[in-house]
Amino acid sequence: MNREGAAPPAEATGLRVLLAEDDIPVAKGYQDILQKAGYEVVGLAHDGLQAVEMCENLRPDLLLMDIKMPRMDGLEAARAINMDPKSAFTPIVLVTAYADQQLVTRAKRCGVLGYLVKPVQLDDLIPALEMAHTAAQKISALEGAVRNLSEELEARKVVERAKGILMKRLKIDEEEALRMMQKESRRQRIKLKDLARAIISSHSIMNS
Template sequence: MIVDDESILRMDIREILQEHCYEVVAEAGNGESAVELAHRHRPDLVLMDVKMPKINGVKAGRIIHQKLGIPIVLLTAYSDGALIEEAKNSGVLGYLVKPVGESDLIPAVEIALAQGDRLHRLSCNVHRLEKQLEIRKLVERAKGILMQEHGLSEQSAYQMLRSESMNQRVSLERMAQDVIAGRLRFDRRSANP
């Protein structure tokens, strides 16, 4: 997606991208439209001017990146330190000073796409690990309850949870939740595996 308030610049950038087999799914002339179009089209990358009407490119880029995880490359005619600092803090993956030519644009696009993909994979891994940790905490709490109620060792409590989850064909997470919530009680026979 290309965002610039100057349609001629958008056209030039679109042509460069299309010559390198990139598809431009949307174009916008201001930051507000950019946010809306990013939600609608979910582009792989947004190339965005900084100085635009309504919402500037840095703010729009921050919104798009934070809410949608889409990588942003800023295009600007300005290279002052304050603007660069603001861009660094917004999570953008690239910053190009206009005029932007093919030799600058294509490497920046390729790097931003690769880094965006890497960040997405890391985010997925973090989410998966957080979920595993959450399940482990539930299982630990459930084991503690079973150990206390039935005088079991930690290993026996875990084996009880595991075999009961297999018998009922539910996840270990669900079994632990049921034990913690008091929805599941084991009789003395099942408590002594």
């Protein structure tokens, strides 16, 4: 690894990094640089399979992994990590001897968020990790927003169904049914969607 370049930032990042590299001197070089930059190196995997296992157990904030390793290569390890719910959101930066378009495409399909070409330059290593971590945060936030939207739409469907039941049962209009549900949810101190589910459940029992 080429150590030439600007010194790493002095401020601690607090991020926990797992290294996956079968060349011990190279791994130690990464470790020294990362620790000086404020990262916490939580473990060193010597092959791809061990990287998968350690990623699941240690839950690192980042994984820096060589593509060519014993037992399981970096791409297969990345795929396995992203298929496991316990480690699926781990940002992975892959280190490779070359980077053609085919490799980049395969890496993306395996969930890799960044890559470095050997010999790794010091002033490329930290930015690559930072960008991968930022990208992972954005993806997580986007997935969270989509999940929240899906839950909101589902809640609206449940409330609409419950309103329909009350309108039919009590011979009231939609506005009155909604006011009644809102008042009851406040009285019981439960969410409107939970009250709606209770109304639907009660209706189903009565009509079974």
